[in-house]
Amino acid sequence: LAKTTQPISMDSYEGQEVNITCSHNNIATNDYITWYQQFPSQGPRFIIQGYKTKVTNEVASLFIPADRKSSTLSLPRVSLSDTAVYYCLVGDWDRDDKIIFGKGTRLHILP
Amino acid sequence: NAGVTQTPKFQVLKTGQSMTLQCAQDMNHNSMYWYRQDPGMGLRLIYYSASEGTTDKGEVPNGYNVSRLNKREFSLRLESAAPSQTSVYFCASTHDRGVSEQYFGPGTRLTVT
Numbered sequence: 001l002a003k004t005t006q007p008i009s010m011d012s013y014e015g016q017e018v019n020i021t022c023s024h025n026n027i028a029t030n031d032y033i034t035w036y037q038q039f040p041s042q043g044p045r046f047i048i049q050g051y052k053t054k055v056t057n058e059v060a061s062l063f064i065p066a067d068r069k070s071s072t073l074s075l076p077r078v079s080l081s082d083t084a085v086y087y088c089l090v091g092d093w094d095r096d097d098k099i100i101f102g103k104g105t106r107l108h109i110l111p
Numbered sequence: 112n113a114g115v116t117q118t119p120k121f122q123v124l125k126t127g128q129s130m131t132l133q134c135a136q137d138m139n140h141n142s143m144y145w146y147r148q149d150p151g152m153g154l155r156l157i158y159y160s161a162s163e164g165t166t167d168k169g170e171v172p173n174g175y176n177v178s179r180l181n182k183r184e185f186s187l188r189l190e191s192a193a194p195s196q197t198s199v200y201f202c203a204s205t206h207d208r209g210v211s212e213q214y215f216g217p218g219t220r221l222t223v224t
Contacts, residue, residue, distance in 0.1 A: 044154065095208075
């Protein structure tokens with residue numbers, strides 16, 4: 001399983017765009033990149049998943065450069081309710097039965 | 112469609128006591144997982160079951176046992192609870208393997224005194 005590195009914490013303000021970058025230097029050819037969000041006292045929730053280039057859904061965008069050694073989760077116009085922990089995970093869809101969550105990035109949105 | 116359910120929601124044990132945490136999913140998922148989350152920390156995988164009838168160790172399996180009772184249910188047992196097992200326990204399931212979207216239960220908050 002590829003190891004990921006992401007900032008421990010970040011602060012931002014309401015209405016701003018927030019970008020959280022994850023480093024995964026030893027990502028393998030068949031690995032996918034997945035992001036989860038966790039609110040206090042709740043289980044994590046899937047946000048977005050991608051393999052290369054850009055993926056967008058109603059919640060976020062995921063940018064993956066050509067070398068795939070990093071990825072950036074982009075949250076547009078955040079609100080106080082986006083305060084949460086965000087986890088970046090990497091794993092092989094066909095091979096990995098388990099996946100490692102790590103410590104995530106604690107995002108704190110300020111008014 | 113309840114998704115992933117866990118019982119109990121809260122539990123207090125004395126050191127040395129045993130208990131079983133129950134998890135069930137109604138999404139016909141193949142894989143199920145048990146995680147623990149200590150205060151201010153990320154999730155750590157205890158055990159997982161990639162399919163009915165199979166179980167495997169995760170990152171922190173010591174002190175725990177699991178049973179994949181059928182496709183729906185995956186239980187976690189603490190045979191002799193220790194204060195170090197005080198944590199929030201999450202069960203999750205996914206249709207395919209670990210990389211596909213995991214659905215989490217609400218968690219069980221366990222305190223061992």
